Amino acid sequence: MARKAARHAEAARNDRALLDAAREVLARDGAHASVAAVAARAGVGIATVYRRYRTKDELFQHLCALSLDQWVDAAEAGLRQDDPWEGLVHYVRAAVEFSGGSLGPMAGTIAVTDEMTDKSTRVDGLLHDLVARAHAAGTLRSDVTSTDISLLVEQLAKSPLTDQLDRQGRGDLADAAREAHARMITIALDGLRSGNPPLPGSAPSPDLLSCRWEHRPPR
Template identity: 45%
Template sequence: MDILVTMSTSERPRKRGRQAEAARNDRRLLAAAREVFTSQGADAPVSAVAERAGVGIATLYRRYGTKEELLQKLTVSAAEQYSEAARTALAAEDPWEGLAGYVRECVDFGPGSLAPIAGTVRFTPEMAEAGRVSDRLADEVVARAHAAGVLRADATTIDVFLVIEQFSRRPPVPTPADAHARERLVALVLDGLRARPDNTDFPLPGRPPSAERYDELWRRD
């Protein structure tokens, strides 16, 4: 009995070590997948992902049985980071600073750089749930800013999403000058989104973008 207990106890650190290593490999794989697929498109080979991550191709396939599974997980991971940014925004004392911080954080994260894989993978229940949570939290961030009178009344959540998507697309070889220019342009757009205290907002042209149309771009059932 003592031998069995000792063996079981000694096995725990090894198991935790393997789990920690697997988690590190997964983070490296997802980061590498983002870099590869955003620069080369959804047709990029998974071998390029493994090479970029510094792991063997067998390690990649042990974690993700197919390339589509990897792309699906990458999409879920993006939605989860959106959600985390929204939670941070909702915790901010100032509704405008919360919204502006949400936009900046999401632009820095770069969800728009995933545009090359939009609509190329089957939509899974996990993707749908991650998207629902992300959308709900983003709606709360926007509604809070509207209620405080700091966001122009005709700006919608989809407007905010489209701003983030446009500014978070990355050039093939980004430079510090690119990042600086992006920060300036984001600041200009945020100034345009902010409600004017004298109610002199100019009317926006056309109808607000459709949430249904936006969703169609990102899903393939």
Template identity: 75%
Template sequence: MTRKAPRHAEAERNDQALLEAAKKVLAVDGAHASVAAIAARAGVGIASLYRRYRSKDELFQHLCALSLDQWIQAAQRGLAHDDPWEGLAHYVGACVEFSGGSLGPLAGTIAVTDAMAAKFTRSDELMRELVERAHRAGVLRADAGTMDISLLIEQLGKSPLIEQLDRQGRTDLVDAARRARRRTIAIALDGLRAGHPPLPGGEPDPALLTGRWEHTPLDGASAPGRPS
């Protein structure tokens, strides 16, 4: 296996640190999060950051693409499971873990690049495959679809308790809070199993999530798509 050049390896490490820092800073500051605050939290120099990214938008677009890569990898690993339920459960659990404090606050504030749109499409395709496989196996309730699972992941990904403990610096309690969240995830997953009473109403319209990523540039044209 070819070893990565030191600079490339360092850039990848910085990217991952920036992605995790961005999620945490955005969870507190929302769309007003500053690059300086994200860089400081990630331990990355602001000057070196701007040598690599021409603007705040370019940085955030890159971080969104990285986040979508995580969703794609989680779905691929889920599909690698022989058991359709275990594969779906892996996907949901993994996405909840890394989407905590997601990049959702950026929705509508940056243009969706072609790379972001392509990754979103691929992520959606893989999730549909996971859901269809679970339906065919009869392990996923018939009235639960991809939108239900996407919304469930988003709701479970945000943990006020973990965020509060993180802000307080209570490292002694964070692990316990994460274990408690895993129990909550398991409880929620049980609600997706076949055999439960029907869910109220119909499956939510995908526009509920995609609509918030619509961005109107200065020329008035809208860019399609959205990352999660």
């Protein structure tokens, strides 16, 4: 029993390392990211990866499911907060933090599993509740939708300046770049508050995010 528990714990640690590594490698290589590159970044042998996952698609499908779990946890934590505005802010900040390296480049390159669909639906529902609470409290501007929030998180998770400095090996500027990014996040969050001028254009459809995951095998 102890050995089985230890194996499960090791597998969970490997999964976390693979998820972090996949985000970093995908940010660099896009959809061309290889299992070998992800395994090397995670410090895990590629043979170990293929003992658990038969194909690259199976690996990335599992990592997408793990990533969605993080979104669920962040949203549930936000809903547990008494203050609707602080709950929404908690979700956005948490989602931005773990989405710094995104699995988005895999969109359209792998089939969406039932597990991924179920967890994505769960995230959508929780985010809808977060937004509805903040609207009801009068703290979130009335023209902001849950899709707006998802798009905002996707944009805020990226820091071109931080990425550029990392590629240049400018560790001396890393702290300043992170502080600047934190300021941008706070500025953006303040723009969500009620009382601001109306947003331009029509509210984005949820399809704008979901349709890109339609599986289209390479030609």
